Amino acid sequence: MQNPKIITLLTDFGKMSPYVGIIKGVILKINPKALIIDLYHEVYPHDILEGAFLLKSAYNYFPRMSIHLAVVDPGVGTERAPIIAKIDNHFFVAPDNGILSYILKDKKIENIIKIEKFTLPKISRTFHARDIFAPISAYLSKGMNLNEFGKTLKTIKKFNLPSVQKNKSGFIGEIIYIDKFGNLITNFSNEFIEKQKFKEIKIKDKIFKKINSAYAETPIGELLAIWGSFNYLEIAVNQGNAKEFLNVKRGEKIFLIK
Amino acid sequence: MQNPKIITLLTDFGKMSPYVGIIKGVILKINPKALIIDLYHEVYPHDILEGAFLLKSAYNYFPRMSIHLAVVDPGVGTERAPIIAKIDNHFFVAPDNGILSYILKDKKIENIIKIEKFTLPKISRTFHARDIFAPISAYLSKGMNLNEFGKTLKTIKKFNLPSVQKNKSGFIGEIIYIDKFGNLITNFSNEFIEKQKFKEIKIKDKIFKKINSAYAETPIGELLAIWGSFNYLEIAVNQGNAKEFLNVKRGEKIFLIK
Amino acid sequence: MQNPKIITLLTDFGKMSPYVGIIKGVILKINPKALIIDLYHEVYPHDILEGAFLLKSAYNYFPRMSIHLAVVDPGVGTERAPIIAKIDNHFFVAPDNGILSYILKDKKIENIIKIEKFTLPKISRTFHARDIFAPISAYLSKGMNLNEFGKTLKTIKKFNLPSVQKNKSGFIGEIIYIDKFGNLITNFSNEFIEKQKFKEIKIKDKIFKKINSAYAETPIGELLAIWGSFNYLEIAVNQGNAKEFLNVKRGEKIFLIK
Numbered sequence A, B, C: 001m002q003n004p005k006i007i008t009l010l011t012d013f014g015k016m017s018p019y020v021g022i023i024k025g026v027i028l029k030i031n032p033k034a035l036i037i038d039l040y041h042e043v044y045p046h047d048i049l050e051g052a053f054l055l056k057s058a059y060n061y062f063p064r065m066s067i068h069l070a071v072v073d074p075g076v077g078t079e080r081a082p083i084i085a086k087i088d089n090h091f092f093v094a095p096d097n098g099i100l101s102y103i104l105k106d107k108k109i110e111n112i113i114k115i116e117k118f119t120l121p122k123i124s125r126t127f128h129a130r131d132i133f134a135p136i137s138a139y140l141s142k143g144m145n146l147n148e149f150g151k152t153l154k155t156i157k158k159f160n161l162p163s164v165q166k167n168k169s170g171f172i173g174e175i176i177y178i179d180k181f182g183n184l185i186t187n188f189s190n191e192f193i194e195k196q197k198f199k200e201i202k203i204k205d206k207i208f209k210k211i212n213s214a215y216a217e218t219p220i221g222e223l224l225a226i227w228g229s230f231n232y233l234e235i236a237v238n239q240g241n242a243k244e245f246l247n248v249k250r251g252e253k254i255f256l257i258k
Helices: A019-030 A048-061 A101-106 A128-141 A190-195 A242-246 B019-030 B048-061 B101-106 B128-141 B190-195 B242-246 C019-030 C048-061 C101-106 C128-141 C190-195 C242-246
Strands: A006-011 A035-040 A067-071 A082-087 A090-095 A109-115 A150-152 A165-167 A170-178 A184-189 A200-203 A206-208 A223-227 A232-237 A253-257 B006-011 B035-040 B067-071 B082-087 B090-095 B109-115 B150-152 B165-167 B170-178 B184-189 B200-203 B206-208 B223-227 B232-237 B253-257 C006-011 C035-040 C067-071 C082-087 C090-095 C109-115 C150-152 C165-167 C170-178 C184-189 C200-203 C206-208 C223-227 C232-237 C253-257
Touching: A006 A019, A006 A048, A006 A128, A006 C019, A019 A035, A019 A128, A019 B006, A019 B035, A019 B048, A035 A048, A035 C019, A048 A067, A048 A090, A048 A101, A048 A170, A048 C019, A067 A128, A082 A128, A090 A128, A170 A232, A184 A190, A184 A242, A184 A253, A190 A232, A206 A223, A223 A242, A232 A242, B006 B019, B006 B048, B006 B128, B019 B035, B019 B128, B019 C006, B019 C035, B019 C048, B035 B048, B048 B067, B048 B090, B048 B101, B048 B170, B067 B128, B082 B128, B090 B128, B170 B232, B184 B190, B184 B242, B184 B253, B190 B232, B206 B223, B223 B242, B232 B242, C006 C019, C006 C048, C006 C128, C019 C035, C019 C128, C035 C048, C048 C067, C048 C090, C048 C101, C048 C170, C067 C128, C082 C128, C090 C128, C170 C232, C184 C190, C184 C242, C184 C253, C190 C232, C206 C223, C223 C242, C232 C242
Parallel strands: A006 A035, A006 A067, A067 A090, B006 B035, B006 B067, B067 B090, C006 C035, C006 C067, C067 C090
Antiparallel strands: A082 A090, A082 A109, A109 A150, A165 A170, A170 A184, A170 A253, A184 A232, A200 A206, A200 A253, A223 A232, B082 B090, B082 B109, B109 B150, B165 B170, B170 B184, B170 B253, B184 B232, B200 B206, B200 B253, B223 B232, C082 C090, C082 C109, C109 C150, C165 C170, C170 C184, C170 C253, C184 C232, C200 C206, C200 C253, C223 C232
């Protein structure tokens, strides 16, 4: 038997609405053999940038040729096109609104299609995940070719992502994602930091002289900088919440001082 | 290979308890090939009417002959019977407490069975989803016939659902469901509204002269009336929360003025 | 076709982070035919004892030879070993930190392996669920033998669990788990209580003269003692929240007075 085709779902629908269940129904009605995996539904509503970061952090753990439905779509029903993008041997089914920006920082697009066919017969203007993205993902999982769904696009929308800036005393980064535990994920990649000799790392008035490898290397309740599992430097509190401890939001600056 | 038999789960157990996981174990122990789909577990506790509305909104997106376990069951352990209902070529496994009311507004029952056999050997009086509804769904998914589970019933419990009322200036409807984004779903169906010529739609002191097709047709933070994806008129706030904006609850009246 | 191999997931990652989705990707990349079931992800962060209780309450509802990944792991990155334990014809893949304590109260270990091989090539010190426990579970689901993963251990960590104490007027138990509805699960097993003749059961200043079989046997909003579906005596409020009603936490004592 062939392996089932995986369709992952990343949305901002949350657990508090039945929309995710309905999407699964639409997929299974078209391809009852699809293997649907909830990747994440708790993207902050309408926060494309958070969705983009999480999609990039997760897709590559799935088998090649997996299909990733990614719908954070404040512009639903407006002119932004629905697309299929093939990148890094994975398929992404999503609105063309920048949600692939983080993936495209490192990877090249192999193909982009503007979706024109194989949607549900009646398309609402408020629930394209059900009416467009779910059926397209399902037909794709049955082995249809990209060019059966519409015409090739030359380019898609990309955000300018917050990048590390150089200043006279070192580098300025920022918090790009905050997880449920309140851990602060920065845009200093582990690889970047490994190459620097630094005196200290500073966020607000807190200073770190070293980077830890495990939460438990500091006492419970204390702040630490740690090599993060997303491959970025993180600021955390051992068994606590760094976001609340420091009272910060995404975008907060962090300084690497040489 | 035959398609796997789908069992959807709709409950008020929430994600904060392990009961859903246990139900899945019971099903898979009886039929390891069943395809279990979480439809929705965040029905407001004991709110049969909300469960009934969501079940009706979702079941039909799944393949024919899917099995839907639907347990919002404040009367667990009392006299209400556990039933299997075949409606519109789908199977529903549920307590006989009105949870099929919305479906039965539009569809006729093909068969109702009072469950008497094939439960777990020991039945608790507080967790019938595990002890009755899960094993019944699992055996049903293995292809057993309805009449193997018990005797036919003639009738099941139905709620009087809030229907649109006529008055001298037009029609009075009401909010029947509020989703996580705070969107207010009314009982004015899109089809009903399309047939009316109306001057305005009114909820509390807010007046709408037209119905929008997309959230983004109004500025961010502004209230709008919109053709809803559940096929009912909705009141929403673009990128905001209409429930909080208007401070309303389910049951709030809405007026269509001709 | 053989039945798919089940891998259940129990963690404290919550719904609010993408870590669960990433774990599923790692598993499916190794074994695309594994059947992954979310058992429970809302263990209170770092609360090994709660995880231990829920794991024990749920595993046995799954088919024999199921694999249970159980990660509540405040010591991630420290010396506690990652292990595979075979108990009661089920496999448990977990940190050696006491999370199997409740299971081991009743069941004997058949085998324990300290995991040394078949992890991801690069192991972070903060996300062993992804780097160790997920790939081990996946390879195990492909039919590998326990001794391929590492050496046998003689013993694993066990907590001293709160047991029922005898005193001159009867027995003292305690609340060992509180579910989402606010139901209080005690360590008086149904079997234990059935064997006692008692005058009353007391928690704080509340006294129960009998044990009910269904919530609905008391008026809405009233406190009751009930034969619990976890097979332990529970204190509940009919359609309400006993935890808030009594203002108690896990560990609160409860008295059976003869």
